[in-house]
Amino acid sequence: MQVWIITEDDALTTRLKASLRGLGIDCPGERITAFQSAGEWTWEASDAPRVCFLAVHSIRPKHLQVLQHLRTVSQLQVVVVSQLADSETTLQIFRAGASDALIWRSDLRDQLAKLMHRLRADQTGTSRSGKMITVVPSGDLGDANLLSVNLAATIARCTGDCGLIDLHLRGGDLATMLKLAPTHTLYALLTQKQGVDESMIEQTLAAHATGIRLLASPKMFSRLNNVHASLCRPILRYLKASRPCTVVNTDDAIHAGQLRALALSDAVLVTTRLDIVSLARAKETLRFLQANHSSHIDLHVVAMRSGHISELPVKAVCKLLEITELVCIPDDPVAITASLNIGNPLVHEYPQSAFATAIQHWAEKLPVLNGLVSCERRESSRLLDQSLKFLGETMWGRRKTDCPQTVTA
Numbered sequence: 153m154q155v156w157i158i159t160e161d162d163a164l165t166t167r168l169k170a171s172l173r174g175l176g177i178d179c180p181g182e183r184i185t186a187f188q189s190a191g192e193w194t195w196e197a198s199d200a201p202r203v204c205f206l207a208v209h210s211i212r213p214k215h216l217q218v219l220q221h222l223r224t225v226s227q228l229q230v231v232v233v234s235q236l237a238d239s240e241t242t243l244q245i246f247r248a249g250a251s252d253a254l255i256w257r258s259d260l261r262d263q264l265a266k267l268m269h270r271l272r273a274d275q276t277g278t279s280r281s282g283k284m285i286t287v288v289p290s291g292d293l294g295d296a297n298l299l300s301v302n303l304a305a306t307i308a309r310c311t312g313d314c315g316l317i318d319l320h321l322r323g324g325d326l327a328t329m330l331k332l333a334p335t336h337t338l339y340a341l342l343t344q345k346q347g348v349d350e351s352m353i354e355q356t357l358a359a360h361a362t363g364i365r366l367l368a369s370p371k372m373f374s375r376l377n378n379v380h381a382s383l384c385r386p387i388l389r390y391l392k393a394s395r396p397c398t399v400v401n402t403d404d405a406i407h408a409g410q411l412r413a414l415a416l417s418d419a420v421l422v423t424t425r426l427d428i429v430s431l432a433r434a435k436e437t438l439r440f441l442q443a444n445h446s447s448h449i450d451l452h453v454v455a456m457r458s459g460h461i462s463e464l465p466v467k468a469v470c471k472l473l474e475i476t477e478l479v480c481i482p483d484d485p486v487a488i489t490a491s492l493n494i495g496n497p498l499v500h501e502y503p504q505s506a507f508a509t510a511i512q513h514w515a516e517k518l519p520v521l522n523g524l525v526s527c528e529r530r531e532s533s534r535l536l537d538q539s540l541k542f543l544g545e546t547m548w549g550r551r552k553t554d555c556p557q558t559v560t561a
Contacts, residue, residue: 154183154203155172155177155183155203155205156179156183156185156203156204157169157179157183157184157185157204157207158185158186158187158204158205158206158207159184159185159186159207159208160186160187160207160208160209161207161208161209164207164208164209164233164256165184165207167256167260168205168207168233168260171260171261171264172264174261175264175268177268187206187208187215187218203229203231204222204230204231205230205231205232206218206230206232206250207233207234208232208233208234210235210237211234211237211241211244211245215232215234216244216245216248217248219249219250220248220249220347222249223248223347223382223386229251229252230249230250230251231250231251231252231253231254231267232245232252232253232254233253233254233256233260234255234256235255236255237253244346246349247347247349248346248347249347252267254267281392282392282393282394282395282396282397283392283396283397283398283419283520284388284391284397284398284399284400284413284416284417284418285303285397285398285399285400285417285418285420285421286399286400286402286408286413286414286417286419286420286421287300287303287399287400287401287402287420287421287423288402288404288405288408288420288421288422288423288437289402289403289422289423290423290424290430290434290436290438291423291424291425291429291430291433292423292425292430292456293320293325293403294325295423295424295425295456295457296401296402296423297324297325297326297329297401298498299421299423299454299456299481299511300316300326300399300400300401301316301326301329301330301364301497302497302498302499302507302508302511303399303421303511303515304316304364304399305362305363305364305497305499305500306499306511306512306515306525307397307399307515307521307524307525308362308364309362309363309499309500310524310525310526311363311395311396311397311524311525312363313363313365313395313396314363314365314395314396314397314398314399315357315365315367315391315392315394315395315397315398315399316364316365316366316367316398316399316401317338317366317367317387317388317398317399317400317401317413318366318367318368318369318401319338319369319384319400319401319402319403319407319408319411319413320369320370320401320402320403321338321342321369321370321374321379322370322372322373322374322376322403323370323372323373323374324368324369324401324403326366326368326369326401327358327366327368327369328495329492329495330358330360330366330496330497331494331495331496332358332360332366333358334356334357334358334366334368336355337356337368337370338356338367338368338369338370338387339369339371339374339379341353341356341383341387342370342379342381342383342384342387343378343379343380344383345380347383347386348383348386348387350390350394353367353390353391362496362497364497365395367387367391381410381411384411385412385416388400388411388412388413388416392416396524397521397524400413400417405437405440405441406440414441414449417449418520419450419451419452419519419520420441420449420450420451421453421454422434422437422438422441422451422453422454423454423455423456424453424455424456425455425456425457425458426455426458426460426463426464426469427462427463427464428464431464431472434473435473438451438453438474438475450519450520451475452477452479452518453473453475453478453479454479454481455469455478455479455481456481457481457483457488458480458482458483459480459482459483459506460483466478466480479514480510481507481511481514482506482510484505484506484507487501487502487505487507487508490502498511499511499512512525
């Protein structure tokens with residue numbers, strides 16, 4: 153395990169290196185930096201060291217500032233080694249971004265041994281973390297909203313829990329679509345000067361009856377001058393690690409990249425329509441994503457509300473966009489409008505509609521959802537769907553309308 157040390161005293165460095173050496177861990181001189189230079193450190197994510205020790209006598213405000221800096225520039229595991237601090241100072245250490253804290257005592261070597269055990273356990277848990285899917289609209293934001301909500305509901309029906317993040321910093325619609333009124337939103341997290349922790353994130357999530365856990369967007373016209381975009385990374389990482397799958401709804405590809413959603417995603421879905429203007433925007437969006445995130449990105453193009461007579465043919469679209477597969481989700485205006493007005497995802501409100509059937513069948517084939525969404529899991533929830541359907545019809549006194557035929561690629 154690679155180790156770096158930031159120190160304000162050579163004597164502290166010698167003591168810490170000796171304890172690490174006793175565990176078979178070496179820290180060469182080029183990985184030791186004076187505290188005065190720590191604020192200038194910048195690392196690429198791929199070059200970030202595994203563990204960085206901040207060795208100080210006692211915690212002061214300047215140390216907390218360095219912790220916050222290290223947290224924003226890389227994915228460091230920062231461990232503070234200092235004298236015993238009071239509970240308030242300890243809380244400030246973790247809120248500033250520390251992963252762990254040790255005390256200058258005679259049992260420092262034992263503390264380090266337990267620390268390394270915890271870090272290895274965390275790495276093992278991270279390798280088994282959940283999946284993250286980001287939805288990027290190339291044009292109509294409503295298409296991305298519709299896909300995000302219904303895909304999350306489809307996943308939640310099979311797993312019992314699916315995260316849904318509305319990453320529209322200027323005001324999104326997902327809370328309204330689900331008829332939720334969350335007490336706190338993403339804005340409350342991104343304006344925390346001392347950082348965020350797991351309990352704060354969990355308290356911000358709004359629960360929907362379908363199993364969706366929504367992190368709602370800031371309200372429209374919120375002042376964004378106090379927003380710390382760097383806090384998006386730990387929020388996204390936590391939600392990805394804590395749930396089988398998380399769906400991230402964004403407003404465009406540039407903001408999705410800046411807020412780290414693309415870097416953490418296992419798949420990216422680009423929504424479009426089958427007209428020439430929409431496809432021109434889709435082509436530019438794909439070009440941007442491939443140029444800036446080509447190393448890992450798993451791209452899928454989804455044609456929303458398809459099935460109209462004047463649309464461009466699927467083969468021509470694939471050739472234009474230089475893709476081998478196009479996912480077509482058929483239009484169903486009556487069912488879509490009703491589900492929006494009721495505040496329930498269409499896959500739950502009208503599970504037999506052409507739109508819902510296409511979403512469900514495609515989700516079962518999506519590689520990133522392999523093992524999470526399947527026919528068997530969907531069948532196990534069939535009785536629950538029928539109960540919800542009956543309850544909805546009884547409450548609203550409506551009948552299901554005939555559904556249009558599914559248009560496939």
